[in-house]
Amino acid sequence: MREALSELILSAGFQPVCFASTRELLDTNVLDSPGCLILDVRMPGVSGLDLQHHLAQNDSPTPIIFLTGHGDIPMTVQAMKAGAVDFLTKPVRDQTLLDAVIAGIAMDAARREQSVIVKRNVERLHSLTPREREVLYEVARGRLNKQIAFDFGISEVTVKLHRGNVMRKMEVASVGELIRAWETLPAPMREVGAN
DSSP states (O other): OHHHHHHHHHHTTOOOOOOOHHHHHHTTTGGGGOOOOOEOOSSSSOOEEEEEEEEHHOOOOEEEEEESEEEEEEEHHHHHHTOOEEEEESSOHHHHHHHHHHHHHHHHHHHHHHHHHHHHHHHHHTTOHHHHHHHHHHHHTTTOOOHHHHHTTTHHHHHHHHHHHHHHEEEEEHOOOOOOOOSSSHHHHHHOOOO
């Protein structure tokens, strides 16, 4: 079964890596690579659902597709609630499986891209002075320059200078872009006084 699955995925232009057991999978660094996992509910060693739980506990966001001949509705619900891309039962049409693989790989690519954006925005946030961060926080809350100036006891011109510095350092061209960059930051970093 593994060999046929591997050939199907290879025929679609992907580079499959097969493992005989969950232990074999976990002993590699394959989860750091782009892609997705195809798991069975019943596997040697740890079950597919247990592996999904283990990966989630270890912050491994690798997308998972279940392909099984032993599925039932509660299992499907459990897997999908835990974030599975799909839960397919054997026999499955080749195209259905390939569509799920394409969806899983697309999800992984989007997550990796988002991770790069977040990392970049965190680095940019760290380049701001404490006052620039305060101004950013207030702008993100929708406050006007004159409101920020009044609250901070500084001139509106000074607020505009800080805001300009924030936009330059965050590498954005508009307040809308600034807000989108702000929203990518982890929640604790969006607090006043956060480092």
